Amino acid sequence: MTLTVRPVRRTPHAGVWVRAVEALGGVVTGTDGDRVDLALGRGRVAIVRADAPGAELGFEAPDLLAVAAECERNGLATVSAGGRLEVIGPDGLRLHVDEHPSAEAPAGADPALSPLPLWYTPDVAGAAGVLDRLGLTVRIASRRGDWVDFVAPGGGLVAAHGADRPSVQLSFEYDGDVRALAARLTARGLTPSVIDENYGLTVRLPDPDGGQIFVNQVQSDLHGYRRAGS
Numbered sequence: 001m002t003l004t005v006r007p008v009r010r011t012p013h014a015g016v017w018v019r020a021v022e023a024l025g026g027v028v029t030g031t032d033g034d035r036v037d038l039a040l041g042r043g044r045v046a047i048v049r050a051d052a053p054g055a056e057l058g059f060e061a062p063d064l065l066a067v068a069a070e071c072e073r074n075g076l077a078t079v080s081a082g083g084r085l086e087v088i089g090p091d092g093l094r095l096h097v098d099e100h101p102s103a104e105a106p107a108g109a110d111p112a113l114s115p116l117p118l119w120y121t122p123d124v125a126g127a128a129g130v131l132d133r134l135g136l137t138v139r140i141a142s143r144r145g146d147w148v149d150f151v152a153p154g155g156g157l158v159a160a161h162g163a164d165r166p167s168v169q170l171s172f173e174y175d176g177d178v179r180a181l182a183a184r185l186t187a188r189g190l191t192p193s194v195i196d197e198n199y200g201l202t203v204r205l206p207d208p209d210g211g212q213i214f215v216n217q218v219q220s221d222l223h224g225y226r227r228a229g230s
Contacts, residue, residue: 001070001135002102003059005043005156007117009170010050013208017047020205020213023188024172024181025110039103041111043156045170053209055168057093057117057158059134060100067097074133087134090126093119093166102154112176115156116149116216120163124148127160138228140219147225171214178203178217198223 011017018036022028026038026045034049044060061067068085071078077088085097105111121127128148132138136150136158146162157173174181178201182192185205195202200217207213219225 001061001067002154003061003067003097003135003152004100004102004154005115005117005152005158006046006058006060006098006100007115007168007170008046008048008056008058010048010052010054010056011209012049012051012053014047014049016208019188020190021045021047023185023190024174024215025113027106027109029106039106039109040113040115040156040172041105041109042114043152043154045115055117055170057095057119057168059095059097059152060154061097062100062102064097064099070135071133076130076133087130089119089121089123089130089166091121091123091166093121093127093168095119095130105155110176112174114173114175116171116173117158118169118171119158119160120165120167120169121160122162122164122166124160124162131158131160140222140225140227142225144224171216173216173218174203175218178215181215199225 021038026040029039030037036047038045079086086094119127131150136152139149139151141148149159182194182203185192192203199219199221203215205213
């Protein structure tokens, strides 16, 4: 299965979110009513105007029937609904796969930018098992078992993160100079801050729905973590 990460962010402030993703290095590839699709250097994002904010863990694949057949072979619980395939995680979270032809990142998309949606879950091992059976590849995992992130073959990242209840948060990763990224965001009229976390630097932007949008530098400090194969 060649899945591409394509999370969905629902928000009453869709215009603000689209401008933020464009400033980060995304490029609008299409609009459909209240929905705006953006391509990143690796992976994609959809912003949907909605009354209440929220996020969904989603993917795209060039052949939905092939994905459904592979899910059946791998023992994943699925539901077909509205032209999409929904995969049901062991914690009850539903992630979806839509059919979309493979495509290279368009000109202007920052090649260093990837979506990094977080699957918060009380069952990290179970969520990781779903992502593994969907064909994603483990990259980094915590030794405590409360974090494991994956790379999708078609682009983009997903992390399973320990939490009391299942939910999804849209964040990003930047494989480059995050201070230069912050300067670019400031030049675009945004108000980023750069925070030195234990694992590396993070750019934070105000989320118009409350809280912050996180853009993590690629993790450099692996204390308490292990890279796949090590």
